[in-house]
Amino acid sequence: MAVTSLQAPDIARQTTKGILQDVSAIQPVILCGGGGTRLWPVSRVAVPKPFLPLVSEETLFEQAIRRVVGDDRFAAPMVVAGTDHAGLIIAQLGDTPGARLVIEPAARNTAPAIALAAALLPAETVMLVCPSDHHIADAVAFRSAALAAAALARDDYLVSFGIAADRPETGYGYLQRGEPLPGGFAIRRFVEKPDLARAQEYLASGEYSWNGGIFVFRAGHLLDELAAHRPEMARLVAEAVAGGRDEGICFYPAPAPFAAIAGDSIDYAVMENTDRAAMVPADMGWSDIGNWAALSDALAGEADPNGNIARGQVDFAQCRNVFVMSDGPHVSALGLEGVCIIVSGNEVLVTTREGAQAVGKLPGAVNQ
């Protein structure tokens, strides 16, 4: 499989910030896994979070594509997704030139998905791996961080975006910065989701960033590291690609070897094991839109003077920081503070901002 835009020679230039950046085409790899049940009842199994117009009139997936399309420093996107959503993806890709779609035969977490893409690319290709269901307000800052990361990737680093932390968030993993590198830092330590006290320490120290699940590395380097740390996974991915087939813009890996993989995240399988982990700082208005409170934060620009946000026909009375999204019925909110009200189809969800993390465990979300 040849991706012509990657055949352009690498070109290096000195930016105004004095950081050596590589401006040849970077290969975006958009991951469409995950159910997103924490945004139930709007996000459902049939049409999950990436494919919904949550923040703007574009879906999160369309935004992820638009973030890299039309900029010749980036190649046409490669999308990795499960069979169930291929139709949605092809529809939302529209006429994106050169886009390709890799269909996962089974859901095996991020490491096998990324390895599939890597195995389909020339070894020297720099991959920019992005979730399809995050919001990034500042696309220019995103692309700038990607270019810095690509330069590090060419220097044999496996790079993670370090998202600027602006609150003691307990829902994300953290990256602790080590020695400075050109355009970024070595990663001293990966930290699992902390408790609040520890998250407050991290924020105060200034040494920590959020691990946003955005990665940059050379395809061949990623596969070498995978072979070192997860040899069986690397072998089965290679087998799945060797036995796979093209059909239009889609690539179908061989189902049997892929299904045999023990799934794992790219963090656990590779990033936490390599001694070449690096990070580039990224302050780009990022949100994983991980729950209704996070979506309401991402929409803060639409809030009324009391912090209330309405999507649909809504009246607020004596409310503060209330978020309402309705696909039809008129909603009246009275005397509430810090509550999210979601009306979708035959489901009504009312949750505190604090409760929003647990929406995916509600019977309605579990028993869809």
Next chain:
Amino acid sequence: MAVTSLQAPDIARQTTKGILQDVSAIQPVILCGGGGTRLWPVSRVAVPKPFLPLVSEETLFEQAIRRVVGDDRFAAPMVVAGTDHAGLIIAQLGDTPGARLVIEPAARNTAPAIALAAALLPAETVMLVCPSDHHIADAVAFRSAALAAAALARDDYLVSFGIAADRPETGYGYLQRGEPLPGGFAIRRFVEKPDLARAQEYLASGEYSWNGGIFVFRAGHLLDELAAHRPEMARLVAEAVAGGRDEGICFYPAPAPFAAIAGDSIDYAVMENTDRAAMVPADMGWSDIGNWAALSDALAGEADPNGNIARGQVDFAQCRNVFVMSDGPHVSALGLEGVCIIVSGNEVLVTTREGAQAVGKLPGAVNQ
């Protein structure tokens, strides 16, 4: 207009409590005025609160009728209502034997409505005037208080039920007890809705009851007092009755004189002006179901161990004292405390218990 059951002779007997009670037929007069917008969106202009099955499978109106039907100490009920709801009333009266319906040509508050009924009854008839939209859990206690009140009414008192106050409620008027009378007390003072500090004083003093809007008096006595304190209203009511007509079980007063009445409540027009005001204590599980929080209190027997009450398909998670009523959509409530969620037709209302008082002022309720 002859009401045959009222022609039975009065019979007095000594009860086990030693109170002289009159057991001849008391004439129930059920008032169906009022919009009940504080129970919007379930209570709407077309089908307001009395005609909805809020507390049980019976509507509040049906409960008001059943409370006095089938007990020969009470005559067949007389209902006073506006034109708009005559159809609902006739349907919900079903085959109640002997029931009559007085149609108000216009809404003029309670004094003219009650005076209409009084003018249609023999002067010696004891009327028991009840709102149609209150809940009374203990019908036996209700009837017992009515009998005590009837005895006082025959002794030329205008009697108000004094509802046992069990909390410092600021939404009701209060009655201060004076000298004891057989089966009740003189009323020393009528008090308007107090502020919280004053309501707490009233509750602590033990001298105050809630004014529940339930009255007992002789028809002729009421009309005499009305003529003394509101002569113009008395004159116009008499004229409306004289010019009225019967049609089936309905009586239609003449519209022009009735519409010319300056509306007023029975409290303002008569009760606060007479020197014959009395009260009978009534501890009967009363609620005016004045808002969603009050309804939820009336349904406390249905609460789960966390105080949550569900009408419809509902899941609660980490909730306390949450009330949900849905006419269809499934509702999920997460992390909430003291919130009412109402789903009705194309309207969703979410309010705190405190906010429930203000529901009638919401744009959705005002602009039905």
